[in-house]
Amino acid sequence: MPAEKRQLNLNLFIYPGGHHEAGWRYKDSAPERVLDIAYYQELAKKAEASKFDALFFADGPALADNIRYASRFRLEPLTWISALAAVTERIGFIATASTTYNEPYNLARLFASVDHLSGGRAGWNIVTTGDASAALNFGFDRHPTHADRYERASEFVDVVTKLWDSWEDAALIADRQSGIFADTDKIHPINHIGKYHRVKGPLTLPRSPQGRPVYVQAGSSQDGRSFASRYAEAIFTAHQTLGNAQEFYADIKARVKSVGRNPDHVKVLPGISPFIGSTEAEARALHDEFNELTQPEYSLHQLRRIVDADLSSYDLDGPFPRELIRIEGERGASSRFHVVLDIIERENPTIRQLLHRLAGARGHWVQAGTPEQITDKIQEWFDNGAADGFNIMPPYLQGGFDIFAEEVVPLLRKRGLFRHDYDGATLRDHFGLPRPENTFSRPHRLSHLRIGHSTSKRYANT
Amino acid sequence: MPAEKRQLNLNLFIYPGGHHEAGWRYKDSAPERVLDIAYYQELAKKAEASKFDALFFADGPALADNIRYASRFRLEPLTWISALAAVTERIGFIATASTTYNEPYNLARLFASVDHLSGGRAGWNIVTTGDASAALNFGFDRHPTHADRYERASEFVDVVTKLWDSWEDAALIADRQSGIFADTDKIHPINHIGKYHRVKGPLTLPRSPQGRPVYVQAGSSQDGRSFASRYAEAIFTAHQTLGNAQEFYADIKARVKSVGRNPDHVKVLPGISPFIGSTEAEARALHDEFNELTQPEYSLHQLRRIVDADLSSYDLDGPFPRELIRIEGERGASSRFHVVLDIIERENPTIRQLLHRLAGARGHWVQAGTPEQITDKIQEWFDNGAADGFNIMPPYLQGGFDIFAEEVVPLLRKRGLFRHDYDGATLRDHFGLPRPENTFSRPHRLSHLRIGHSTSKRYANT
Numbered sequence: 001m002p003a004e005k006r007q008l009n010l011n012l013f014i015y016p017g018g019h020h021e022a023g024w025r026y027k028d029s030a031p032e033r034v035l036d037i038a039y040y041q042e043l044a045k046k047a048e049a050s051k052f053d054a055l056f057f058a059d060g061p062a063l064a065d066n067i068r069y070a071s072r073f074r075l076e077p078l079t080w081i082s083a084l085a086a087v088t089e090r091i092g093f094i095a096t097a098s099t100t101y102n103e104p105y106n107l108a109r110l111f112a113s114v115d116h117l118s119g120g121r122a123g124w125n126i127v128t129t130g131d132a133s134a135a136l137n138f139g140f141d142r143h144p145t146h147a148d149r150y151e152r153a154s155e156f157v158d159v160v161t162k163l164w165d166s167w168e169d170a171a172l173i174a175d176r177q178s179g180i181f182a183d184t185d186k187i188h189p190i191n192h193i194g195k196y197h198r199v200k201g202p203l204t205l206p207r208s209p210q211g212r213p214v215y216v217q218a219g220s221s222q223d224g225r226s227f228a229s230r231y232a233e234a235i236f237t238a239h240q241t242l243g244n245a246q247e248f249y250a251d252i253k254a255r256v257k258s259v260g261r262n263p264d265h266v267k268v269l270p271g272i273s274p275f276i277g278s279t280e281a282e283a284r285a286l287h288d289e290f291n292e293l294t295q296p297e298y299s300l301h302q303l304r305r306i307v308d309a310d311l312s313s314y315d316l317d318g319p320f321p322r323e324l325i326r327i328e329g330e331r332g333a334s335s336r337f338h339v340v341l342d343i344i345e346r347e348n349p350t351i352r353q354l355l356h357r358l359a360g361a362r363g364h365w366v367q368a369g370t371p372e373q374i375t376d377k378i379q380e381w382f383d384n385g386a387a388d389g390f391n392i393m394p395p396y397l398q399g400g401f402d403i404f405a406e407e408v409v410p411l412l413r414k415r416g417l418f419r420h421d422y423d424g425a426t427l428r429d430h431f432g433l434p435r436p437e438n439t440f441s442r443p444h445r446l447s448h449l450r451i452g453h454s455t456s457k458r459y460a461n462t
Numbered sequence: 463m464p465a466e467k468r469q470l471n472l473n474l475f476i477y478p479g480g481h482h483e484a485g486w487r488y489k490d491s492a493p494e495r496v497l498d499i500a501y502y503q504e505l506a507k508k509a510e511a512s513k514f515d516a517l518f519f520a521d522g523p524a525l526a527d528n529i530r531y532a533s534r535f536r537l538e539p540l541t542w543i544s545a546l547a548a549v550t551e552r553i554g555f556i557a558t559a560s561t562t563y564n565e566p567y568n569l570a571r572l573f574a575s576v577d578h579l580s581g582g583r584a585g586w587n588i589v590t591t592g593d594a595s596a597a598l599n600f601g602f603d604r605h606p607t608h609a610d611r612y613e614r615a616s617e618f619v620d621v622v623t624k625l626w627d628s629w630e631d632a633a634l635i636a637d638r639q640s641g642i643f644a645d646t647d648k649i650h651p652i653n654h655i656g657k658y659h660r661v662k663g664p665l666t667l668p669r670s671p672q673g674r675p676v677y678v679q680a681g682s683s684q685d686g687r688s689f690a691s692r693y694a695e696a697i698f699t700a701h702q703t704l705g706n707a708q709e710f711y712a713d714i715k716a717r718v719k720s721v722g723r724n725p726d727h728v729k730v731l732p733g734i735s736p737f738i739g740s741t742e743a744e745a746r747a748l749h750d751e752f753n754e755l756t757q758p759e760y761s762l763h764q765l766r767r768i769v770d771a772d773l774s775s776y777d778l779d780g781p782f783p784r785e786l787i788r789i790e791g792e793r794g795a796s797s798r799f800h801v802v803l804d805i806i807e808r809e810n811p812t813i814r815q816l817l818h819r820l821a822g823a824r825g826h827w828v829q830a831g832t833p834e835q836i837t838d839k840i841q842e843w844f845d846n847g848a849a850d851g852f853n854i855m856p857p858y859l860q861g862g863f864d865i866f867a868e869e870v871v872p873l874l875r876k877r878g879l880f881r882h883d884y885d886g887a888t889l890r891d892h893f894g895l896p897r898p899e900n901t902f903s904r905p906h907r908l909s910h911l912r913i914g915h916s917t918s919k920r921y922a923n924t
Contacts, residue, residue: 017643024636024643031636031643035668037548037579061567063666067644071636073667076575082544083579086499105523105599106564113538117499117545136662137567174486174493174533179757181479181486181493182529200598204525205535206497295641 005416008382009234009267009389009431010409011094012047013056014040017071018396019273019361021302022293024071029396034071037083043398044084047091050405051419053430054092054123056216056236056391057081061101062134069298078110085118092427094123094216094234099156100149101129101138104197108163112208120209120426125216125236126227128153150223152196157215157231159197162190164212165438166202182206188440211436214427220248220335229255233433234267236391238339238364241346245270245386265433270381271364273393274374276403283368290395291356299355306340306363316352320344339363361393371407378408379417467878470844471696471729471851471893472871473556474509475518476502479533480858481735481823483764484755486533491858496533499545505860506546509553512867513881515892516554516585518678518698518853519543523563524596531760540572547580554889556585556678556696561618562611563591563600566659570625574670582671582888587678587698588689590615612685614658619677619693621659624652626674627900628664644668650902673898676889682710682797691717695895696729698853700801700826703808707732707848727895732843733826735855736836738865745830752857753818761817768802768825778814782806801825823855833869840870841879 016034017024024031033039044055057077064072074080077095085093093114097107115122128149135143144152171186190201217224217232228235235252239245253263275290277283300312309324322344343349343357360366367377381387394400412418428435478496479486486493495501506517519539526534536542539557547555555576559569577584590611597605606614633648652663679686679694690697697714701707715725737752739745762774771786784806805811805819822828829839843849856862874880890897 022641025638025641027638031638034636035578035634037581041548061571061666063649063664067649068646069641070643072643075578075667076571079540079544079572079575079579082541083548086503086545086548101565102568103563103565103600106568109523109538110541113541116497116537117541119499133662136660138565139660172497174496176487176489176493179484179487179531179755181532181534184530187525187529198598198601200595202525204523205537293641 008378008412008418009053009269010418011054011056011236011269011389011391012043012052012401013058013271013391013393014043014397015058015071015393016074016397018400019364019393020290020395021070021298021359021362022290022295023396023400025293026290026396028399030398031071034073035075037075037080039398040075040080040084041087043401044088044091046398046401046405048088050409051422052091052392053389054094054121054427055081055084056094056125057096058125059096059098059127060129060131060134061098062131062137064131065133066298066301069295078114081122082114082117085114085121089119090121090422090425090430092121092123092214092430093118094125094214094427096125096127098127098129098134099153100144101134102156104156104159105163105199105201105203108160109204111160111213112164112203112205115208115210115213116205120428122208122210123214123216123234123427125218126153126157126231127218146221146223150227153227154230155194155196159190159192159194159199161212162192162439163199163201163203164207165440166190167206168438168441169207172206186440207438210426210428211438214431214433220338224335225252225255228252228266229259229261232266234269234431237268237270238336238362239270239386240339240343240363240365242381242384242386244342245381246384249386267388267431268386269389269391270387271361271391271393272374272378273361273364273366273395274400274404274408275360275366275368275395276371276374276407277368278370280369280373283370283373287360287366287368291359294355294359296352296355299359302362303340303355303358306336306358311351314351316355317350320349320351320354336363360395364393371411374404374408375411375415378412379415382417468844470840470874470880471515471731472880473516473518473698473731473851473853474505474514474863475520475698475733475853475855476505476859477520477533477855478536478859480862481826481855482752482857483532483760483821483824484752484757485858485862487755488752488858490861492860493533496535497537499537499542501860502537502542502546503549505863506550506553508860508863508867510550512871513884514553514854515851516556516583516889517543517546518556518587519558520587521558521560521589522591522593522596523560524593524599526593527595528760528763531757540576543584544576544579547576547583551581552583552884552887552892554583554585554676554892555580556587556676556889558587558589558680560589560591560596561615562606563596564618566618566621567625567661567663567665570622571666573622573675574626574665574667577670577672577675578667582890584670584672585676585678585696585889587680588615588619588693589680608683608685612689615689616692617656617658621652621654621656621661623674624654624901625661625663625665626669627902628652629668630900630903631669634668648902669900672888672890673900676893676895682800686797687714687717690714690728691721691723694728696731696893699730699732700798700824701732701848702801702805702825702827704843704846704848706804707843708846711848729850729893730848731851731853732849733823733853733855734836734840735823735826735828735857736862736866736870737822737828737830737857738833738836738869739830740832742831742835745832745835749822749828749830749857753821756817756821758814758817761821764824765802765817765820768798768820773813776813778817779812782811782813782816798825822857826855828857833873836866836870837873837877840874841877844879
C-alpha cells in the first residue's frame with residue numbers, strides 16, 4: 001500500500017447571509033432564515049455529508065455598526081454549535097471567542113462542555129477582538145491596545161489550558177461498590193496568579209474527549225504570528241496571492257519549529273470565496289451580479305473600518321487616493337489592513353474597483369471560475385507551500401456551498417487530495433493532531449507547552 | 463364549554479446522578495453516563511412525551527468540594543440545553559446562571575441565542591451564587607455579601623432586560639429589493655451606567671421569540687423574596703410541610719401584588735422528590751435502600767455546608783446537638799438553613815435521621831408512597847394555596863422519572879390537573895405567561911417593570 005498522500009483540510013465558514021456583503025440580496029439566498037436553527041442544521045449535515053473537517057463561526061461581543069445594509073449579526077457561537085453538534089456525528093465545530101471580553105473560568109466551562117457534548121468535536125478560534133466598540137459593553141473606558149490584548153490572551157490561554165487539564169483523564173471513577181465517585185487526588189486546583197487573572201480552579205467538569213478544544217487563531221500581525229506559533233493548531237488567514245500566502249506559510253512553519261513544536265501540527269488554512277460557473281464567463285457574470293447588488297454606503301463604511309479614511313466625498317470611479325492612508329500606528333484589523341494596502345499597490349484600482357474587490361469576503365481570496373479552475377487554484381496553493389487546506393467562504397448560502405460540494409469536492413477527491421470518509425471521531429482526528437498530554441499527569445518533567453506563569457510550585461495541590 | 467380547570471406546571475429537575483445523594487450508587491442508575499449527551503436527550507424526549515413544561519438545570523461556577531463521594535458536577539447549562547433543544551420541539555429549558563460571576567453582555571447573548579435556537583423555550587434561573595469558593599475562580603478576594611449580591615443582581619437583571627429589548631420586534635427587515643437589512647431606527651443602545659455595570663449596547667442579535675427568557679428565581683430569604691416579587695415569573699422553592707409552603711406562597715403572591723404585578727404570572731413551584739412503590743411499604747423500603755447507600759462522611763460534609771457546624775466527632779445515633787447552631791449572621795444557603803432548622807425543631811431527630819432526611823434532595827420535600835399517595839400530596843398542595851406546580855426531582859435517573867411519568871402523570875390527568883398535550887410552542891405559553899412588551903417600543907408611557915436605573919433619558923438613541 002502506498003504511503004497516504006497528504007490531505008486537504010476543509011472548513012465551511014458559516015456567515016449567516018453568505019460571505020459576499022450583498023449575498024443576502026441574491027435571489028437564491030435565504031436572509032429570512034438567518035435566525036432559523038434548522039437552516040444551519042441543514043448546512044451542518046451537508047458539510048458532514050461532504051466529509052468536511054469543521055464548520056467555522058466568527059464572533060464579536062458588539063453589534064456591527066453597519067447592520068442597516070448587511071447581514072452582520074449571528075447567534076452566539078457556543079450555544080449555536082451545541083445545537084448543531086446534537087444533529088451531527090463527525091464534523092467539527094470551531095467557535096470564535098474573545099480573550100479580552102470573557103472570564104477564563106466561564107469560557108473554559110463553555111468549551112469543555114461543548115467538547116463533551118459533541119464527543120470531541122470542538123475548536124476554539126482564539127481572538128483578542130478587533131472592534132473597539134466592544135469595550136463599551138463591558139465597562140471598559142477604552143479598548144485595550146493590540147499589545148495589551150495579546151499579552152492578556154497569552155495568559156488567558158495559559159489559564160484555560162491548565163483548567164482543561166485540572167482533572168486528569170482517570171479522575172472520574174463512579175464506582176458504585178466503593179462509593180468513590182471521583183478520585184480527588186487526580187483533580188487539581190491550578191492556583192493561577194498572573195497579571196490579568198487569578199483563578200484557583202479546578203474546573204467544574206472532567207477533562208473532555210479531546211483534552212481541550214483545538215486551538216485556532218486568525219491574526220496575521222507580528223503579535224498574531226508570534227501568538228499563533230506558540231499556541232495555534234490551525235490558523236485561519238487571508239491572502240490574495242500565492243506569493244503572499246507562501247511567505248506567510250513559510251514564516252509560520254519556521255516560527256512553530258523555532259519554539260520546538262511540530263510544524264505538521266499547525267494547519268495553515270487561508271480563506272477562499274468561490275464563485276462557480278459552468279464556464280469561466282458564467283462564473284464572472286455571477287460575481288458581477290453580486291457586485292451589482294452592493295451598496296456603496298455600506299462598502300465605503302466597511303473600507304473605512306479597515307483603512308481609517310473617509311472616501312464618501314470622492315468619485316467612486318476615480319483613482320483611489322493613496323495619500324489618505326496612514327501607514328503607521330495602532331489599528332484593530334491590522335492584518336486585514338495590509339491585505340488591502342497590498343491590493344491598492346499591486347492593482348492601482350478605482351475606489352469602486354477596490355470596493356468590489358473587498359465585497360466578496362472582507363479581504364479574503366475571491367475566485368471566480370469553473371469547478372476545474374477552482375480545484376486547480378486550491379491544488380496550486382496546497383502543493384506549493386501556501387496552504388494545508390482552506391476555509392471555504394461561500395458568497396451566499398445554501399446554494400453557494402451546494403455547488404462547491406457537488407462540483408469541486410469530487411474533483412479534489414479524484415486528484416487524491418481530500419478524504420472519501422472520516423477516519424476518526426474527533427476534530428483532532430480530522431486535522432491529524434495529537435490529543436495533548438495532561439500537564440498534571442506528568443509531574444516529573446517539564447511541559448512542552450510554553451505557557452507563561454507556570455511553575456511546578458503553583459501546580460501543587462493545596 | 464366549562465371554564466378550563468387550573469393546571470399544574472411540572473418541571474423535571476435534572477441532576478446528573480439523580481437527586482438522592484447516593485442515587486448514583488443505586489443499581490438502576492447510570493453514573494457512567496453523566497457526561498453522555500444522549501442520556502440527557504433521552505430524558506428530554508421522555509419529559510416532552512409526558513408534556514412537561516420544562517427541564518430545570520442547576521449550576522455553580524466552582525467545583526463542589528465533596529465530589530469524592532457524589533455526582534456533583536454537570537455540563538455547562540447553556541450549551542447543554544442547546545444540545546437538548548435541538549432534539550425536542552416543545553418542552554422548555556430552564557438554565558441556572560449567576561449574576562455575580564457573569565458579565566451581563568455575555569449572558570444576555572447566550573440566553574438570547576438559546577431562545578432563538580429553541581424557538582422560544584428558554585428560562586433563566588437567576589442566582590447570585592451561594593458557594594463562596596466561586597470568588598477564587600474570578601479574581602475576587604472574597605465572595606460578596608448576600609446584600610451586595612442581590613443589589614448587583616437587581617442591576618444585572620435591569621441591564622439584560624434592556625439588552626433583550628434593544629432590538630424592537632420589527633427591527634429585522636431583510637428586504638432584498640430596498641437593500642435594507644435592519645431598521646436601525648428600531649435598534650437602540652441602552653447606555654446603562656450603574657453602580658456595578660456600564661453597558662452601552664445594543665445586543666448583537668434581534669429580540670428573541672419570547673422577548674426574553676422566562677425569569678425564574680430560587681432564593682427564599684427576605685432579599686430573595688423581595689427580588690422574586692419584582693422579577694420572577696416562576697419560583698423554585700423548598701418546603702417540608704404544607705403549612706410552610708402555604709406561608710411562602712401567600713407571602714410571595716402578596717408581595718407580587720403589592721408591586722403592581724399579576725400574581726397569576728408568578729408560578730410557585732416547590733421541589734418534590736418522590737420514592738414510588740406499588741405499596742406504601744415498598745416505597746418506604748426503596749427510600750430505606752437509598753439511605754443505606756449514603757456515606758456519613760459525605761452527608762456530614764453537606765450538612766456542615768448548610769448549618770456551619772462540624773458534627774463528625776458526635777455519635778450519629780445520638781440527638782442532634784442544637785447548641786452548635788449559630789442562628790444569626792451571613793450564610794450562603796440561608797433559605798435552606800431555615801428548612802433544616804425547622805426539621806430539627808419539629809422532629810427532634812438523631813444526627814443520622816437528619817442526614818437521611820436531607821440525603822433525598824438537599825432539603826427539598828421527599829415523599830415515599832404509592833402513585834395514588836404521591837398524586838394526593840401534589841393535589842393537596844396545589845388545591846390549598848401551596849403550589850402552582852412542582853419541580854420533580856427523581857431520586858435516581860432514568861427510572862426514577864419513568865415511574866413518575868408512567869404512574870403519577872396519568873392520575874394527575876384523570877383528575878384534570880395536568881395537560882394531555884401542549885397548547886402553545888413556547889415556555890411562556892406552557893406557563894401561561896404573557897410575552898413582555900418591549901420597553902423601547904413604548905416611548906410615551908412608563909415601563910410597568912420596576913427595573914432600577916431606567917430613565918427615559920438613558921433610553922434615548924445616541
